[in-house]
Amino acid sequence: MLTEQLLSIGVNHFLTISVILFGLGMFAVMTRKNAIVILMGVELILNAANINFLTFSKYNGGMEGVMFSLFVIVLAAAEAAIALAIVINIFKTFKTVDVSSVDTMKE
Amino acid sequence: MMHSLIQLSIAVLLLPLLSFVVLIFFNRRLPRGGDFVGVGLLGTTLAIALYIFWTVIVQHYDPAFRLAWDFTWLDFGNVPGVGPLQVKMGIVIDNLTAIMLAMVSLISFLVHLYSTGYMKGETYYGRFFAYLGIFTFSMFGIVLSDNLFSIYMFWELVGLSSYLLIGFYFHKDSAADAQKKAFLTNRVGDIGMWLGILILYSQFHTFGYQEIFAHIKNGDFHMSQAWLTAAGVLLFMGCVGKSAQFPLHVWLPDAMEGPTPVSALIHAATMVAAGVYFMARIFVLLTPEAQHVIAFIGAFTAFMSATIAITQHDIKRVLAYSTVSQLGYMVLGLGVGSYSAALFHLLTHAFFKACLFLGSGAIIHAMHHEQDMRWMGGLYKKMPWTFVTFSIATLALAGLPLTSGFLSKDAILAGALGFAQVEGGGIFYLVPVFGFAAAVMTAFYMGRQVWLVFFGESRTHLKPAEEHGHDAHAAHGHDDHGHHEVHEVSWNMRLPLVILATLSVFIVFSPDPLDGGKGWFMHLVQTPATVVASTEAAHEGAKLHAPEAGKLLAEAHTDTQHVEAAPAAHAEAASNEGEGHGPVYADPRQAEIVHMTHANHWNAIKLSSLMLIAGIGMALIVYVFRIIDPDKTAQAIRPLYLYSFNKWYWDEIYDATIIKGSMLISKILAWFDANIVDGLVNGVATVFRKFAFFNGGVDKYVVDGLVNFTAFTVQTTGAVFRKIQTGKVQTYLVMVVFAVLGWFALYFAHLVK
Amino acid sequence: MLSLIVFLPIIAGLVILAVPSSQKQIIRIVSLLAALAQGVLAVLIWRQYDPTMAGIVAAPGGSPVGSFQMIERISWISLDLGSFGPLNIEYFLGVDGLSITMVLLTALISIIGVLSSWPIQKQVKGYFILYNLLSTAMMGCFVALDFFLFYVFWELMLLPMYFLIGIWGGPNREYAAIKFFLYTLFGSVFMLLVMIGLYFSVTDPLTGHHTFSLVAMADQANYIKGAILGPDSVTWRYVAFIVLFVGFAIKVPMFPFHTWLPDAHVEAPTPISVILAGVLLKLGTYGMMRINFPLFPEVYQAGLYVIGVFGAINIIYGAFCALAQQDLKKMVAYSSISHMGYVLLGLAAANTEGMIGALYQMFNHGTITAMLFLLVGVIYDRAHSRQIDKFGGLASYMPVYTGIVIVAWFASLGLPGLSGFISEALVFVGAFTAPVTRPIAMVSVLGIVFGAAYLLWSLQRMFLGKRKPDALYDLEVDADGHEHIHFHDWKGKLDLDARELTMLIPLVIIVIALGIYPMPVMGLLTASINKLVQVLAPVAMSAVH
């Protein structure tokens, strides 16, 4: 029974993977100091979200998920571009990409 | 097609204007300040005027001569309720006009000529002739105009030119004051005149003399008779202003601030005569009541100014007051209805008074602008020409037989007597009494003047040094001469004197030295028949319309108490008139007056010669034989003396009441304007501002208070929560994660139960 | 033609907008050219104008054609208001005797104004743009025959005036500007209400719709019975008349509402004073003659006496206040209050003589007061003060200036031979002929004397006599005894210079020429005035009711 379940690839498999990716992304975003790595984490999170979209759209037979994943990708591209530009500016300004040392907003 | 005389008269009118225009613009560019332009143009004018005089007076020797021409000046189109309406301007030439034209242009020309000598060396020499030009122009305008509107326009223009001429020495404050005073006083008179014109216009919608007279004759005057009287009196106010009658006489003596030729031209011969001339023009619409007013004012003026003239020191002021007094005579003459006598006096007076003024000018010129008679004396051998002419004119003014003045003044006094008798004596005898009293004093002060100026020994050295005329030198271009030899004046100042003196002799006007009635003037200028029904005939006059003279005559004879008097009047008139075709007076009162006037002719002659002798005699007693010492007398009757010397305090009275009063009112109103009216406005504004401030307060303490309170709360809570604000993105993210976990926890709890 | 003359200044304004603000001379020349072109157009209009056509109301049949001239009429704003029916506002221009006089005046004055604006150095570009805007608005007011259009121009006039006084004015300019603004706004707000009320009470006989056309409104037959301002709602018609009258009276300015004028004049720069006194004041009385009276003739007939009394108050009160002034410009301002009083008096006479006098007085007062303010400006440029007592004896040193001053002063006190006299005389003739205003006329002739009094007094204090010890100029005597004066920091010519003469001489010529033979201007307006008197006559009203 378990084997069947493991062999018949279904919704849960994909969801599980996406959860794991999401968790890793979260971990990166939460713990790492390097802005670039944080961005990578964000990409992971976005991918996880995409997987979910596609999964549900496949198993419910609608195009919405597909379309939105497409948009998500595009936005991810945009986000990456902006984020990197910001990172570069931060680096120009603070001579570092350590987000924990960028706390001018404190108080 | 205009009559050639009309064209000529237009030329007469416009030539002086041309002289003004040329001189006012080019006087500095022309040699000699362009005086030859003025003199030349005036000479031409004089020639033309004399030609007109010749044609009208000598060629057709006709009392009824009249020539008129007019053109549409304003066109009001088709006025609702009135129909087509125009204002016409026009020219009328009759005997009076012709005579006035000749007189004015002659005197003006002589004054021009005289000024070339008198004004030599002035700073604004050329400008002076320009002013003379515009004055002559406006004077001709008054003489020629055929309607009330245009005469009012030229009337004001005369005011302007007298303003300019009096203020010729405008850098003297006294002159500036005098010119302002003259203009304003005249303005006061003009308002009255204007209102009179308005009354007539509002009834007839026309300004023309003839139309108005015709309308009144036809009884189209739909207001009450009182309004017509008012119209007459108001029109007379104009004359009061211009001819310096009481109570508006105050400007004339001050006007002596002008150069002496100006005094001669304006304040003796022409301008002041304009008032009398105007009254003559509108004579026929004067109601008896209006005539009474006029007669009394004239008489009173003649008397009052004569009393003032007695005590004045300034040679020109004496003459000024005598002018006022003589004008009083003329007005009196018009008032008592002896129209032609008044105009006759106007003519004769113009000549001898101009002569007197020019003579005094010559004296002043020779004395280097010394005007005070107390410091003159003994001039007769130094200035023989001046002495002779001046004396002749003096005698004419005093009214000595064989002079022109005698003829005219006697005619007026005769009229006054007749008037008093017709009006039934009583109060009306004041008029001739004042007249004769004035005659005495005239003789007296003129004798005084001649004596002080020409006889005795020179008193120049007696003059206190400190008051040595600085004004005179401020006025006059060249600097102080001191007192060197007094000399006779040059020919161009002497010639006018001679001419004017010759014109002061009786033969010019009448063959009979005792009766002006035989002269050409009295024949040509005859009293016109009045158009207003006299009061006792008023009610009938009101109801009979469009009457030709005979019908009205018949009516008048049937139902007036003068039924037998009127034919007698005609008989008398016929006998006394030279050629015997005298006018027929429809109005009983007028006929009666004319009759009585002739009746009193000899009484007047006797009385006035008596007065003359009295006056001159007294002058001799006081100043020649020194039987009475004038100074002691003055001390003895000091109050009277001061009263007369200070001109009855009229100036002070006016200053205290009218001038101060209006200044006070203006101050009050200005304050009212600035503080009350404007204050209200600003007050409203202030109220609004106060309200705004109140709102501001509410804002500050209530609304703002709330805001601040919120801010305070936020601050305190913030102080707590700021601890977790690390400014690090990750921290916030961790919090989010905790939040999510919390949600999971909730979810589990939900599943469990 | 009319559109051109109205909008030419605006075009000039746009051109100026394109010119860099450093090019002051170009800016000035552009606006001068615009003003001159306007003048040429005005003369053309004058030549084309047929003085026999009356105007005021529509010709028989309701069409303005054949009554007004040079008509330009196109639908401007027309939208459907549902239950209110269609709202149609027209762009409707045309001239009759009333307008053409004022058009000529406006064109003349705006040329003079540009010339006298020449010395202005502060923000020249902005100044001339506002100036051109103002001149368009004024011209528009005089030729607009649609009430709404009139109102638009009327309001358009406020703003430039406010800034011109408030920016280029004297020390106390903000106060004066805001005072002027509030006063006039107060007036025009009510005008708006009345305008709307009239719109719903009047139908155009041609279209059958409601209309703003003044031509239609001037004909009492076009009023709807039972409408808010219809012939039978007496009360509201009185209220509307009074409100409108106050609105216009503020502009005139009439007695209780006059206090903005002296402040505005004292603070405003010379050209603006010229415009203000020369044209803007006329808008008040023009509005009365064009709108206020013909639209409510029966109320007008009822109110003659009151109007006349206010006129008399203006005349005498203004003269007295002028007598007390120390500031020359303030005196002139009060004198124009006094002179506008004559206009009111003439309007109260309600007969041809009076009305012609009033309109002609508006024209003459425009030219004469322009002269007065220019002359005041001349002395102010030199001495930087207008205190009458701080001069004296100027006649000896500035002969040309004094000469023109004498002409202007005497024109203002109504000397015959100068244009002011004829109009004042006609006003009195009219006012005295009309029985209603006869007593008022008898009182207000006093104005003649007091007018002469304050003018001559100021003339004496400033120009005659000797230099006052505390005068604002220095006196020096050169070797050959000639005296010269110079003002402390005045570099220019002591007497009038070429520019000032070019401003003043034409005015002098006009004043004298019209004083000797007024028909060139008076001939334009007689027909219209006669028509107006007919329209206002009580009989016309009774025919309608």
Place this chain on the structure above:
Amino acid sequence: MNQLTIAIIFYIFAAVTVLSAAFVVFSKNVIYSAFSLLFTFFGVAALYVFLSADFIAVTQVVVYVGGILVLLLFGVMFTNTIMSTELKADVLNVVPGILLTLLLIVGMLFTFYTTGNWMPGPVQLNGSVVESIGLETMSRYMLPFEMVSIVLLVALLGAAYLARYDKANKKEH
């Protein structure tokens, strides 16, 4: 291809994805993380194929691998702090981080498995969806498509603007 092989391939790709992702997260060296991210993307793309969204997979490869990853590498190069990056963050230590993450993951999985059963719906997408994507893009999702493209454009411009060489900043440092 039978179910087993599909399963095996799936698990392989899944493992690749997860492990490379883990390496991205835990690697000390940013360069390594970047490269392992590459594998993660490929894995995810493969999973997309499994989800019968081959077009998305291709896009994934093109966009992420060809675009974003290159960007990230550029960023890494530009901010030349490659070696100086130590793992330890002062916000949250690794261990509590891991715990927190695990908690999160467990929570989510639990949610998945407890909320209903994820039975496949009546119809499922099979074969290629490219055609339908094209149709949808041009018909129903027209507006979002346009907007997204605009957003992308704007974002790129903004990025270019932000990242441009700034004189002022240069001066003050």
